[in-house]
Amino acid sequence: MRLLKAVSGEGRSLRALARREPALLLACAAAAVVYGVFSFLNHLHYNSGTDLAIFDQAIWNYSRFEKPTSTFLSPFGYDNILGDHFTPILIALAPLYWIWENVGVLLIAQAVLIAASIVPVYVFCRRRLGRTGGYLMAFAYASFWGVASAVAFGFHEIAFAPLLLGLILLAVEDRRWRTFAVLILALLLVKENMGVVVAFIGLYVGITQREWRTAAVTAAAGIAWFVIYTDVVQPLFVDGRAYRHWMYGAVGRDLTSALANIVTDPTRLPRVFFSGTFDPGPGWASSTKAGTIGLTFAPFFGLALLSPIGLLALPLLLERMLAGNPWLWTPYLHYSLTIAPVLVMGSADALARLARWRPLQSRRRAVLVGGAAAIAVANLAVATRFPLADMADPDFYRPSAGDRARQAALSRIPSDASVLTGSGMMAHLTHRAEVFEMRAYKKRPEYIVTDPAEYFWTRWPKAGYFDRQRLFLDKGGYETVFYERNVVVLRRQTTFAADKSE
Template sequence: MDNSQLRAKNPVRAIHNSQFTIHNSQSSSSSPVYGLPSIICWLLILAFALFFSALAVQQHRAFQTNGLDLGNVDQALWNTAQGRFLNFTLMAPIQSRLALHVEPILLLLVPLYWFNLGSPETLLIIQAAVVALGAWPLYQLAIINNQRSMVNGHLSAGYSLLAVIFPLAYLLLPTLESAVLFDFHAVTLSATFLLFAFLALEQKKDGRFLVFALLAMACKEDMPLVVAMLGVYAGLAQRRWRLAALAIGLSAAWFSVAFFLIQPRFAAGGNIQLDRYAWLGDNPPAMLWTLFSRPDMVFNHLWQQANLPDYLIRLFFPTAFLALFSPLTLLPMLPTLAVNLLSDNPFTWRLEDFHYGAPLAPFLFISAIYGIQRINEWANQRMANGRMVNKHSPIRSFAILLHCLLLVFSIIYHHYRGFTPLARPFAWPEVTTHHQRLAALLATLPADAPVFTQSNLAPHLTQRPIIYGDFAYFTDPHFPAPAKAEEIVLDVTSFENSGGLHQFLRRELLESGHYQLVSTEDWCHRICSRPIRQAQ
């Protein structure tokens, strides 16, 4: 059956025809997956993992990490290892990580804390390493597409080196890099699991697909929506409706349990994530009704407040907008786009500096791979007119041009928005004498003492049962503290004296007679309740 006959029978499948048949005409020993391109890919993975692990750890040692969320994840895991399941106090009155997010993937890290291997630095290193590994399935997808083209006579094995452009551009993506550097978030890990899941889907390895789909869903309560869209993709593009139904069914079940049962169970007053969408309505049905009944209000929010045009330009620019030529593979981006852009939290509207864009990265570059393939197919039909394409064909030069175009756009965007020495401005975090003195001061605190501290000090003190970080602890007489803070540690050089906060704390703490200043050095203060406990 030729292409025209296939296109007449199934136009949706015909659009992606060459994407869904794995060619095995070459043995694994001769496949470029095992040659020089794969070595280059693994070197890129290693370089990313080492560099961003070191950079993230250096940020932590320079007190540039935060209680939200590195600190509260570390405390929740440490408490779990001590028998207090996902308990944390850094965001009191919230007492469980499950009130914020449902992330079963975190439980895989608990054994590290059993053997005293878990720490904020460990979490940062794991995050960088897992994200780096996502380049491997992306590279394999690119190789598969090049192999298909080679079977059709379009590309020779020498052009398999072009496949390395995709993992390189992926690892240069500022959206991904900022997620790695912004504390620790389980959802950042989902990018790699989603890439492996998509690769398994394309290879018709259903068991492997389900494993990685489950891992992705375990990263955050809204990830089942992304996996459900992978199921939709499997149905529309591959006509594998049974697998599609299974993926959608599992996703719907887990999303319902996580979002409507688990989170409200641990959050007083219901699911606290819904607060970001209160402008749409008081409850999920009301929010859905507003989405469909008030398109003017939704459009105004997306276009003016979330600045949708700018967001989309910055999203697709690193792929030279080639991802737009593969609309079906963009489908799994829709849930994350909706979660981010319909929120009233301006942080979620930003692709860099935070972690909210991480789940978009896999499908952005998957779509770039298939977008280039579709453009090549179109060019072949227009330029080759059915003739055999030789090595000097303009089709081949056009394919190289598209790959290079993507790389150039990726490097340009990285230069202005990225987080490596290739970008501007870049500065390696400096651990100053002040930071060293501050670390020494923190080491003097008793290991089990309830502590109050500020956000950037919190991740250095979270391996204890009780730690507070909300200044309402001092200003609200009804603050629900399970125990009194015996130690207060503040670095007045790194938190703003907003509204005379410094003077207020001095008056409330020292002049009240309940606390006394134990030590102060380089504007770092240790304030203890009476009587003073000594570190063991």
Template sequence: MPGESKALDTGSIPTNGEAAGLPLAVHLPEPRHEYEPPQPPANGTVTDAGIQPGRSNLLGRRLRSAAPWLISAGAFFIYSLISVLRYERRESMSWDLGIFTQAVRAYAHFQAPMVNIRGQNLDLLGDHWHPILMLLGPVFRVFPSPITLLVAQSFLLALAAVPLTRTAMDLLGPRQGSAIGIAYGLSWGVVQAANFDFHEVAFAVPALAFSLCAYIRRDDARTVLWSLPLLFVKEDLALLVPVIIAMVVARTRLRGRAGYQGAAIGVGVACGALLTSFLVKVVIPHFNPDNAYLYWKEGGCLDPGQHAGLGRLMTCVPGQLLDGLGVKERTILLTLLPVAFVAVRSPLVLLAVPAMLARFVNVGSAYWGTDFHYSVIPMVIVFAAAVHGLVLMKESREAAARRQASRKPQDQHRIQAPPQPSRRSGSPVQGWLRAVGDAQLKHGAVAMLAVAAALTQSFPLQDLWHHETWFPDAHVAAVKRGEAAVPSGVTVETTVTMLPALAARTEALWIGNPNIVEPPEYEAFDIDRAGWNGQPSALDFVRSRHPGYGYEQVFADAANNVYVFRRTD
């Protein structure tokens, strides 16, 4: 019948009722319960407690949660390997490992960091502001060796992979996050820092990584708290703390007000500059015996001793920045290359600008290139910026998709007119940028990994494939025998190759320092015998350095040019 529900079934109709004209008895069916027992997942089982995850799924989740730590552990192993092998080959690049070994040794015995290597009776806090080194004192007390500092540095550099990997995995996916974490571990800037002796900036690397990743996750409290250790790492890094705090304030309190946000960031930069100036002009000179900051001269016309006025600064500073422009451009390019230039998609990349400017305005060309440890701070910043850039692009596209989806229900019953070309459509440049962004979002993490892996062939990781890396020559053996000939606890003047090992157990001085006040008890050196600084023999060289004092030879390996002398009066 019309309008009759086809979902109803009729029951049996009694014959007598039908004959009497009584209403038909319609029997509704029993309600159907569309219940089906839970089906076990492909890798799961059903128990009384419900569906239990299978072993492979559980293992996969555990591996994903452990991936950041596994990547960090792999990086730690590589960094420790290349740094310890370099030390065992006695290939120190500078006196830094000896300086910091002597400072941490003093902290380990609850003493002020008096570092004779840098200058007799010089408190190292009068050189740079790095009280965070005190944290290594207890470890050095148990393991009194330069290797302790190298392993600690490797741990700090590798630890930054944990927040970077975890944040990328959570916000971009496990595969992309793992690729980005491995790319960071292989990145040349971090590897160079691990390969370079030791430096206090290693403490800033994990602090920056945790802080910036917390910012990406919009965890404002942790963003600020993780930035605070930078105040105790180095005077120039203190600049970043007020800037990071200003970034948090601008995002949380001034959202949607671009002018006020820019003003807040400007205030942060100004406060950071004032804080750095306070450390440089007040705190560090307080610990320095000459009541001075020793590195003004490296700033060229920024040196207050030159009394350069504002007009001169406006002309000479740009000149210093443009000096060696080709080298500086290459450094900028190589800093952005390991992140496939994705970092420029995030405002966080601007945090790398102060460190780069400080290097490029310096009159010393050693700061401009890719050697040593100078690129590690920009490197961790650009990796955090790359993660942030990918997250911003992903959120932008997801928001556009939601807006598009929200329009569809309203447009379903409308007669669609043929699309007309819009006068306000995006420009070709905008379309090109969006296409590049789509490619970066899809392939950026893989590109980072590929570039980082390719660059390992031009930086210290390639040394692991060389025979001499693992098997030091006879010269290294001679240096170690010379070190063993120097008793512990004495004062010894020595060269860079022997400096770290002797600084761990003696009062070491660097043989190149002109400000040695008292002649040391021992002279131990490894220098070119063809010169002796104009002297005919090693003994004449020692006597010329300390006239009026007698020295006798206690160890000599003439074939490898290693000598040790003891003072006799």
């Protein structure tokens, strides 16, 4: 019930909200349908990202009351996803597999979670901009390119974060601290890096509400949880090995040395934060850190930076721009989803503050509605450059010849066989004991299904596939059982002797 009150922001029941704002619920339903349809069709075009396969296999195991293992993680020396990231909130999705044991469950769940996050965003914006302005900002949120990129990537546990962040900001504004505590706990269960975000939420509470005790407890809880997981909990799942996601060697070998380096060399952080270029490969535009940062704030005209809410963007951007993984510097994948409610709600707050400025008070409504309309148009314009725009192409609704060939190839693989494949087909093979990704695995499974041209057609190209494919095809020991439109299915010969190098 507390969560329901957090959604409405005014203690109304969902039924009362539906009576007052039927258009809002229709908008959320429409967004869920758009996100869901795109996700399904994108998946059927074999464009789902690697993480969909990892999470599907792990949550499928949860649903069978087994350890949340994913064999895609095996090359890193472990297969329990809790040793990769702390994501216990995913347990909440396991019962859905009792209804429909299909990877599509996660695509539906993500579509609904993202669409539901429109509600707290709208409620927050309506309080500041009025109903018209609230709907315009909700539209801007739903069409934000970061949302589109996340939907196109498949599924990620971070899908829970926008809804929780939106509800947290409402709870802070309404000073409902018990509800706030429950929501903070839920956010910490999404992923360990949310601990740093929670610390900044604590700072935001102190600045805006002057609740310094609550602020201090919140900030301390966030930092403590991050340290406890990375130093104590995570090693329990990976045989004592260190946390492998510290990717910030440019600023320090660990958190302590990074902080020391930033203090002794104040120019290091801005140098690393803004400097970096990455070219993902064919079909992708090269990205710079500065370009991605600009694209993040440009559709909102930088307004979020004028609000205290903009403070919450800092940990989300620092995590990405200081990282050694160049994919985090790009506008692709799921990395810009969490910041979406921060940008929209921060922009609405900034607009309301600007409208109170004396020279603008006589035109307050024009400033509020006009500003919200400009933000909505800007986000729609940018969205045409991102994957959801594929829905305007009639061919997106039809399987290609390559799609049909890949489907035929997968039908030749027994449901209990171990398989090696590329990223485009991974999420279609996950409900089995062993399935591995082409680029990283060296042993010989029972079946290999591969497309040598995958680097050129998949949405997520990985150059390492060329070398892996050549290794398996050249070594022999497999017979071809399917070949169509470059898609090959190889079956391990029963007389084959294992390579001693393995």
